[in-house]
Amino acid sequence: MLIRARAPLRISFCGGGTDVPPYCDERGGVVLSATINRYATATVVPGGKSFRVRSIDYDQSVSYGVDDPFVYDGQLDLAKGVIDYFRRQEKLTEGFEVTLHNDAPPGSGLGSSSAVTVALVSAIV
Numbered sequence: 001m002l003i004r005a006r007a008p009l010r011i012s013f014c015g016g017g018t019d020v021p022p023y024c025d026e027r028g029g030v031v032l033s034a035t036i037n038r039y040a041t042a043t044v045v046p047g048g049k050s051f052r053v054r055s056i057d058y059d060q061s062v063s064y065g066v067d068d069p070f071v072y073d074g075q076l077d078l079a080k081g082v083i084d085y086f087r088r089q090e091k092l093t094e095g096f097e098v099t100l101h102n103d104a105p106p107g108s109g110l111g112s113s114s115a116v117t118v119a120l121v122s123a124i125v
Contacts, residue, residue, distance in 0.1 A: 001046055047095065086125075
């Protein structure tokens with residue numbers, strides 16, 4: 001079985017960052033954004049006794065046993081955090097292999113981290 005999910009990237013026209021504390025706590029925030037026809041994709045192959053995450057964009061991969069604690073060391077930490085969350089909720093009882101890809105380069109400002117998170121969550125649940 002193969003599970004694939006994708007989420008659109010976005011362009012912020014104005015107000016980017018005004019919705020993030022502490023700015024919005026002190027002054028409020030208004031952001032105008034729109035999605036575009038570029039995507040973050042997560043492809044999951046369920047099964048096995050480990051979690052393996054591979055990022056095409058960063059040319060990195062990590063692997064952990066299903067019960068092993070994750071090490072947050074700057075290498076694919078966002079994906080590890082998503083997987084760890086569902087593992088602690090006892091929604092993941094077996095391992096899987098996931099491949100992550102983004103149509104935009106990292107750091108482009110198109111919300112690629114958020115989009116890859118949404119795609120990964122969608123593929124897991």
